[in-house]
Amino acid sequence: MAYQNLTSEIKENILYVTINREKALNALNKDTLAELADVIAFANKTEQVRGVILTGAGEKAFVAGADIKEFSDYNGKQGEDLAKGGHDLVFNAIENSSKPFIAAINGFALGGGLELAMACHMRIASDQAKLGLPEVTLGLIPGYGGTQRLTQLVGKGKAIEMITTANMVTASEAEKIGLVNYVVPQADLISKAEEIMNAIKQRAPLAISAAIKSVVAAVKNSDGYATEIEEFGKCFETADFKEGVTAFIEKRKANFSGK
Ligand code: CAA
Numbered sequence: 590m591a592y593q594n595l596t597s598e599i600k601e602n603i604l605y606v607t608i609n610r611e612k613a614l615n616a617l618n619k620d621t622l623a624e625l626a627d628v629i630a631f632a633n634k635t636e637q638v639r640g641v642i643l644t645g646a647g648e649k650a651f652v653a654g655a656d657i658k659e660f661s662d663y664n665g666k667q668g669e670d671l672a673k674g675g676h677d678l679v680f681n682a683i684e685n686s687s688k689p690f691i692a693a694i695n696g697f698a699l700g701g702g703l704e705l706a707m708a709c710h711m712r713i714a715s716d717q718a719k720l721g722l723p724e725v726t727l728g729l730i731p732g733y734g735g736t737q738r739l740t741q742l743v744g745k746g747k748a749i750e751m752i753t754t755a756n757m758v759t760a761s762e763a764e765k766i767g768l769v770n771y772v773v774p775q776a777d778l779i780s781k782a783e784e785i786m787n788a789i790k791q792r793a794p795l796a797i798s799a800a801i802k803s804v805v806a807a808v809k810n811s812d813g814y815a816t817e818i819e820e821f822g823k824c825f826e827t828a829d830f831k832e833g834v835t836a837f838i839e840k841r842k843a844n845f846s847g848k
Contacts, residue, residue: 614653652702669822728829732821
């Protein structure tokens, strides 16, 4: 499939996927999510692919979140469907993949962008990267698994702090709290991911798949995701959501009413 919003190529058994909407800071619109779903399925079924390195185009952003402009007039049901479709086709599909995925975080990883990185099995960050879940600034909560995966990675206290303050963390703070595996200079980002992937390539492919499946199973026994989907949908019914996205689009500070 020829992609409009991604580039992908296989080199030495590694599939390199780059989200390529640089002008919108690689924000995840529906088309990009559909293309990601397609490339994930391709990685799973293609024997030649031993692992995937996922990054964003340019030096500014990995992914700055779900595309705010696309969902700015959604109601609750549409919000819930947006979250559910994303979980099923992309975020859970990556986590459940039989091949290892490494996120190479080359800049902002915000909202759905950090959620995408957290769905990957490992994360390497450039020392320029900034990470956060700023959805509450829009009157929303994370809807692509963020409330669950951030809690799994950094623990409840830090997850609640990051989600409720909407504050970003630097790459080195992210490394300290276990959110990323390594921090490297921007220029070394892909080579660090390749170093890990090349080690994995020396090992038994079926054992790698079994190991990933088993580790992922350790953090899956809850209905937290269902709760998140429902709550995400409800946010779309609030006045604060309308105000948050309008303020973003109008490039001004939001004035929330708590309604
Ligand atoms: N959706 C749509 N467009 C986005 C975007 C997003 N998430 N993030 C950035 N853009 C667009 C901007 O609108 C802008 O477009 P125009 O040039 O057409 O105005 C362009 O990308 C460049 O962005 P900025 O001018 O804002 O760049 P900046 O350097 O001033 O700021 C930033 C960078 C801090 C990352 C800022 O762009 C920002 O705050 N982005 C939004 C981050 C965010 O809130 N993400 C969460 C989205 S909601 C979500 O992800 C829900 C979920 O969990 C499912």
